[in-house]
Amino acid sequence: MHILEIRDLYVALADSQDKPIVNGVTLTIKSGEVHAIMGPNGTGKSTLSKAVAGHPDYAITGGDVLLDGRSILEMEPDERARAGIFLAFQYPSEVPGVSIANFLRAALQARLSEGEDLDATAYYKRLYSKMDMLKIDRKFTSRAVNEGFSGGEKKRCEILQMAMLEPAFALMDETDSGLDIDALKIVAEGVNQLRGPNLGVLLITHYQRLLNHIIPDYVHVMYDGRIVKSGDKDLALELEAKGYDWIKQELAAAS
Ligand code: ADP
Ligand code: MG
Ligand code: MG
Numbered sequence: 025m026h027i028l029e030i031r032d033l034y035v036a037l038a039d040s041q042d043k044p045i046v047n048g049v050t051l052t053i054k055s056g057e058v059h060a061i062m063g064p065n066g067t068g069k070s071t072l073s074k075a076v077a078g079h080p081d082y083a084i085t086g087g088d089v090l091l092d093g094r095s096i097l098e099m100e101p102d103e104r105a106r107a108g109i110f111l112a113f114q115y116p117s118e119v120p121g122v123s124i125a126n127f128l129r130a131a132l133q134a135r136l137s138e139g140e141d142l143d144a145t146a147y148y149k150r151l152y153s154k155m156d157m158l159k160i161d162r163k164f165t166s167r168a169v170n171e172g173f174s175g176g177e178k179k180r181c182e183i184l185q186m187a188m189l190e191p192a193f194a195l196m197d198e199t200d201s202g203l204d205i206d207a208l209k210i211v212a213e214g215v216n217q218l219r220g221p222n223l224g225v226l227l228i229t230h231y232q233r234l235l236n237h238i239i240p241d242y243v244h245v246m247y248d249g250r251i252v253k254s255g256d257k258d259l260a261l262e263l264e265a266k267g268y269d270w271i272k273q274e275l276a277a278a279s
Contacts, residue, residue, distance in 0.1 A: 025054065025055050025056075026054070026055045026092055026192040026193065026224065027054050027055070027090075027091075027092055027093070028052070028053045028054075028076075028089070028109070028224060028226075029051075029052045029089070029090040030051040030052070030072075030076065030089050031050055031087050031088045031089070032048050032049070032086065032087040032088075033048065033050070033072070033075070033084065033086070033087035034046060034047060034048055034084065034085045034087055035075040035084055035085065036083050036085050037081065037082065037083070038080065038081055038083045044085055044086075044249060045068045045071045046068045046071055046075065046249045047068070047250050048087070048249075048250060049246075049249070049251055050087075051244065053193060053224040054224055055192065055222055055223065056219075056221045056222075056223070057242065058215075058219055058224075058225040058227060058238065058242075059224075059225065059227065060228075060235055060238075060244070061226065061227070061228045061229075061244045061246050061251075062228075062230070062244070062245055062263060063245050063246035063247055063268070064268050065230065068246060069246050072228075073195040073197045073226065075089075076104075076111075076195060077101055077104060077105075077109060077111035078099065078101035078104045079101065079111075080101075091104075091107055091109065091192075096109070102134065105134075105135060105189075106137070108191050108192030109191060109193050110186060110189055110191030110193065110195065112185075112186055112196040119168065119171075120168055120171055121168055122168055123167065123168060124164065124166070124168075124181055125165040128184065128185055129142070129147055129151075131185060132150075132188055132189065151165065154188055158180075158183060158214060158217055160184060164180070169181065174206075175204055175206070175207040176206040176207040176209075179203075179207045179210040179211050179214070180210050180214070183210065183214030183215070183218070186214070187217075190222075192222070192223070192224065193223070193224045193226065195226045196215070196227045196228065197228045198211070198227070198228060198229040198231065198234065203231070208233065211238075212234060212237030212238045213237075215238050216237075232261070232263055233264075239257050240256075240257055242255070243260045243263075245259070245268075245271055247271060247272070247275065253271060253274075
């Protein structure tokens with residue numbers, strides 16, 4: 025059982041730290057849980073996930089992030105990844121000439137501690153068992169990463185990467201721009217296959233409809249750098265029906 029605790033976190037741009045983008049977010053995710061963060065564009069959702077992963081463009085100006093009780097803020101992004109925090113949907117969009125199989129092997133090797141080696145037999149055994157689980161055709165792995173990929177194929181590659189790395193926590197930041205229904209289903213099926221007692225998921229999405237396919241345990245609404253409302257899957261349905269304006273009105277009435 026692992027626990028990821030985001031405590032009263034403030035995040036600003038590394039090169040202009042006067043105005044925070046994330047304004048005091050507190051959130052605890054345990055193994056086995058799927059948390060969704062929703063919210064209008066520009067409210068700091070992506071910034072939150074990148075800051076937790078250690079993205080160099082962002083500075084943590086307050087609060088803490090703890091993995092199993094230990095602060096990760098002094099850790100480099102690759103150390104955080106080795107510690108089990110995986111930021112999905114963020115790797116280079118195209119890696120011409122490098123097959124998925126070789127790309128994933130390098131990614132996996134980079135996660136191992138120094139001196140630890142992953143021999144080819146063990147690697148392919150793991151790769152094929154994950155592919156079978158995700159129902160991915162073996163031919164897929166000889167394709168070059170993202171070269172000529174459809175949206176759905178990119179997602180399939182990302183999900184496979186996540187499956188191979190077996191992180192303790194996956195931060196999945198779904199882009200705001202057009203995911204077609206096929207790609208959406210691939211993400212949903214992948215997450216549903218991978219979710220389980222050993223994985224905690226933070227799923228950031230703009231789309232309520234993704235949450236029709238991935239039923240979250242918790243839903244949080246982020247607005248203006250803060251989590252302003254939390255609930256269960258019904259909150260996502262309410263947001264779909266009513267949009268975000270009622271949340272703004274509630275906040276205005278409360279202040
Ligand atoms: P969301 O993911 O909720 O749409 P973001 O975290 O991407 O929101 O952005 C929140 C705010 O911070 C936006 O106003 C955005 O323009 C700004 N921002 C985020 N990252 C950067 C960056 N690297 N450079 C400049 N502004 C940024
Ligand atoms: Mg955005
Ligand atoms: Mg975003």
